[in-house]
Amino acid sequence: MLKPRPMCRVLIAAPKEQMEPVIQELYRRHLFHIEDFVEQGREGYEGFKIGMPLPRANDASKELLELRSVTNSFMLKSEDIDPTQKRSSPELEKIIERDLPLIEKEATELLGNRSKLETQIKEYEQKIEGLIPFTAVSVPLELLRGYSTLTVFAGYVSRNVTPACPFDSEYIPSKGRNFIVLIVPATAGAEAEKALNDAEFQPVEIPEEDGYAKSRTGYYAGNIATLQDQIKEINAKLDDQKKQHAELLLACDELLTAEVERAEAPLRFATTDLAFVAEGWVPETEVEELSRSIMQVTAGKAYVTELEIDLEHDKVPVEYNNPSFAKPGEVLMDVYSRPKYTEIDPTLMVSIVFPIFFGIILGDLGYGIILLAMVLGLRKFLKGEEGRLLLITLRNASIATIIFGILYSEFLGFPLWWSSIMPNRHLSIGGHGGGHGPAIPELMIMAIWIGILHITLGRILGMVNHSRQDHGAHRMKAVLANLGWILVMWGILTLIWSGFAIPYMIDLTGMPAVMGVSIGAIAGAVMLVIGVVFIARDSFLEIVELPTIISHVLSYARLVAVGLSSVAIAMVTNYIAIGIIIEPQLEHLTVIGVVIIIAGVVVFLLGHAMNTALGILGGGLHSIRLHYVEFFTKFYKGGGDKYEPFGMKKKFTED
Amino acid sequence: MADAVMTVEMIQASQAGMKALGAGIAVGLTGIGTGIAEMGIGSAAVGATAENKDIFGLVLLLTVIPETIVIFGLVVGLLLLF
Numbered sequence: 047m048l049k050p051r052p053m054c055r056v057l058i059a060a061p062k063e064q065m066e067p068v069i070q071e072l073y074r075r076h077l078f079h080i081e082d083f084v085e086q087g088r089e090g091y092e093g094f095k096i097g098m099p100l101p102r103a104n105d106a107s108k109e110l111l112e113l114r115s116v117t118n119s120f121m122l123k124s125e126d127i128d129p130t131q132k133r134s135s136p137e138l139e140k141i142i143e144r145d146l147p148l149i150e151k152e153a154t155e156l157l158g159n160r161s162k163l164e165t166q167i168k169e170y171e172q173k174i175e176g177l178i179p180f181t182a183v184s185v186p187l188e189l190l191r192g193y194s195t196l197t198v199f200a201g202y203v204s205r206n207v208t209p210a211c212p213f214d215s216e217y218i219p220s221k222g223r224n225f226i227v228l229i230v231p232a233t234a235g236a237e238a239e240k241a242l243n244d245a246e247f248q249p250v251e252i253p254e255e256d257g258y259a260k261s262r263t264g265y266y267a268g269n270i271a272t273l274q275d276q277i278k279e280i281n282a283k284l285d286d287q288k289k290q291h292a293e294l295l296l297a298c299d300e301l302l303t304a305e306v307e308r309a310e311a312p313l314r315f316a317t318t319d320l321a322f323v324a325e326g327w328v329p330e331t332e333v334e335e336l337s338r339s340i341m342q343v344t345a346g347k348a349y350v351t352e353l354e355i356d357l358e359h360d361k362v363p364v365e366y367n368n369p370s371f372a373k374p375g376e377v378l379m380d381v382y383s384r385p386k387y388t389e390i391d392p393t394l395m396v397s398i399v400f401p402i403f404f405g406i407i408l409g410d411l412g413y414g415i416i417l418l419a420m421v422l423g424l425r426k427f428l429k430g431e432e433g434r435l436l437l438i439t440l441r442n443a444s445i446a447t448i449i450f451g452i453l454y455s456e457f458l459g460f461p462l463w464w465s466s467i468m469p470n471r472h473l474s475i476g477g478h479g480g481g482h483g484p485a486i487p488e489l490m491i492m493a494i495w496i497g498i499l500h501i502t503l504g505r506i507l508g509m510v511n512h513s514r515q516d517h518g519a520h521r522m523k524a525v526l527a528n529l530g531w532i533l534v535m536w537g538i539l540t541l542i543w544s545g546f547a548i549p550y551m552i553d554l555t556g557m558p559a560v561m562g563v564s565i566g567a568i569a570g571a572v573m574l575v576i577g578v579v580f581i582a583r584d585s586f587l588e589i590v591e592l593p594t595i596i597s598h599v600l601s602y603a604r605l606v607a608v609g610l611s612s613v614a615i616a617m618v619t620n621y622i623a624i625g626i627i628i629e630p631q632l633e634h635l636t637v638i639g640v641v642i643i644i645a646g647v648v649v650f651l652l653g654h655a656m657n658t659a660l661g662i663l664g665g666g667l668h669s670i671r672l673h674y675v676e677f678f679t680k681f682y683k684g685g686g687d688k689y690e691p692f693g694m695k696k697k698f699t700e701d
Numbered sequence: 702m703a704d705a706v707m708t709v710e711m712i713q714a715s716q717a718g719m720k721a722l723g724a725g726i727a728v729g730l731t732g733i734g735t736g737i738a739e740m741g742i743g744s745a746a747v748g749a750t751a752e753n754k755d756i757f758g759l760v761l762l763l764t765v766i767p768e769t770i771v772i773f774g775l776v777v778g779l780l781l782l783f
Contacts, residue, residue, distance in 0.1 A: 380758075381761075382759070383758070383759075486782075486783040487783075490776070490779075600769075600776070601769050603772060603775075603776045607772050607775040608772075610775075611775070667761075668768075671762065674762045675762060675765075675766060
């Protein structure tokens with residue numbers, strides 16, 4: 047919690063003939079995050095070279111490549127398919143040798159045929175395009191070419207052309223572009239061309255076809271239709287194949303991928319002529335187990351040891367270490383950046399506070415229920431790991447929305463039976479407001495309190511982070527600078543409180559005065575000055591950032607503002623749909639009235655659908671933004687590497 | 702205008718109207734400001750994401766930063782009205 051999973055740096059050394067069993071074991075355990083060996087003459091690694099792939103690597107990658115070309119053209123993804131059975135490796139290896147080439151051959155043939163047909167369709171389409179201008183011409187196409195004494199012009203012109211020489215022409219005016227076919231004696235070609243050019247002539251090539259253009263177009267269109275039918279047939283066959291073999295193909299893919307990864311692992315190890323060394327990271331709790339199993343598979347011929355970690359220079363891979371309810375928050379963290387190994391991991395705070403902010407913003411029983419239903423419905427369609435976690439985050443947010451909806455007493459903008467337990471958000475739109483309208487000052491003060499506390503928490507975490515990560519003189523300065531920011535913020539607050547009595551805030555106006563100035567104000571001023579000094583000692587330029595204290599705290603007002611705007615949209619929708627459209631019709635029900643009522647219901651549904659979408663977008667984006675911009679900038683840097691252990695989660699296969 | 706008579710009700714009504722106008726201007730102008738600010742960031746963000754998908758989170762963050770402006774406008778508007 048609040049810290050990534052503790053890691054150990056592990057070194058494995060063994061003779062080369064033990065390489066394969068060690069790789070097999072590491073792959074099976076799925077725990078060892080390999081640190082790639084780089085030939086840079088690192089201390090203690092003189093004379094080591096990058097290893098050679100295992101002999102099987104070449105064949106396996108070739109097979110995988112062929113398989114991938116098929117799975118890609120089938121657009122098969124392992125996330126989309128739930129395995130019905132797990133196949134064992136020996137069984138699959140047999141299939142790969144015996145059946146896979148046949149399946150691949152069949153699929154490639156079908157795909158090849160399909161692309162041939164598609165090219166043919168393209169050719170026909172081009173021919174049709176060339177024929178279209180001539181479809182209105184009343185002469186067969188073969189009569190328009192092949193003369194030695196006549197010249198034939200065909201093309202688009204802006205107006206009809208009548209050259210001075212003897213000629214025959216067919217002029218087809220149409221909207222925008224007029225088509226002309228002009229036949230003149232070859233001797234008068236230049237003259238005719240000049241006349242045509244005056245009419246902005248754009249020549250069109252005469253197609254090499256016999257017969258009337260219209261019938262030729264029809265002929266080609268017919269051909270295209272036949273080809274398309276054939277493509278449909280092939281597609282159906284491909285679909286059949288896909289359905290039939292999907293799971294098998296994915297299982298083969300998984301097996302071959304594993305084989306290739308294993309075979310290429312030596313490329314990441316340091317080797318000599320007779321031995322190899324692999325360095326990597328293993329979670330602290332698993333080190334013993336892993337080293338024991340490695341000793342077992344090598345019959346004691348390997349050397350496994352823990353190395354010391356140099357936190358300043360080593361890039362320790364980061365694996366989250368959160369209680370299961372906070373897992374979905376990791377998605378939100380990864381969107382920003384994974385924490386560094388030495389940093390506080392704020393996932394837990396994000397996964398608690400994000401739904402609460404979402405609830406404060408949306409806070410409506412009706413929308414909460416709609417969102418919850420949507421999430422539960424979408425669970426069937428979203429299969430990937432990330433999608434699943436995101437849905438859980440949304441589910442938590444929708445539950446918070448329901449809870450805050452009850453507290454705000456809101457259902458799709460309507461008030462519920464009880465009056466709002468939180469400050470009231472009902473506006474007086476169309477007389478539906480009820481009571482005294484929204485309690486804006488109370489809501490604002492609530493938002494600002496949330497902001498003050500959230501930012502103070504961020505700064506405290508900043509102090510912890512700096513005290514952990516920094517060294518020497520800078521460490522103290524950095525910690526004090528964070529304290530300085532807290533002091534400045536609370537100093538400003540104390541100054542305000544001792545000047546004005548604000549409801550729901552601390553009232554310091556009654557404090558005794560020394561020389562005409564209240565003690566509260568003096569204390570506030572002192573805090574402010576000390577704070578500024580602390581900040582300036584760390585970095586003088588930071589002083590220009592002081593106004594961000596106010597803007598960041600005020601930024602939390604969005605919790606109220608965005609929420610109120612969604613309440614307003616909901617109430618306006620209700621007022622238009624029910625107050626203006628439906629209610630007047632209900633008084634004297636007529637046939638037209640029923641139609642208008644249905645229209646009102648449509649308006650009601652559309653308005654609330656739009657508001658739900660806006661609510662999810664606004665609630666989600668704004669609450670995550672408050673984390674990313676206002677909260678994280680106080681303490682969080684991120685940039686840690688993901689812990690990616692060697693191996694894979696098996697979905698379709700088993701050992 | 703010399704013979705125009707201003708009653709207290711008229712003054713109150715015009716005050717309410719002015720407040721509403723002020724609130725509208727506050728939200729409207731800050732909205733425009735946010736829009737202009739996000740225009741440049743947004744287009745750069747889309748370009749950057751096309752180059753490298755991993756920075757989506759960061760550029761989303763950068764894009765929504767000017768949103769604070771319109772929130773301030775909205776806050777001012779709400780305080781004026783209520």
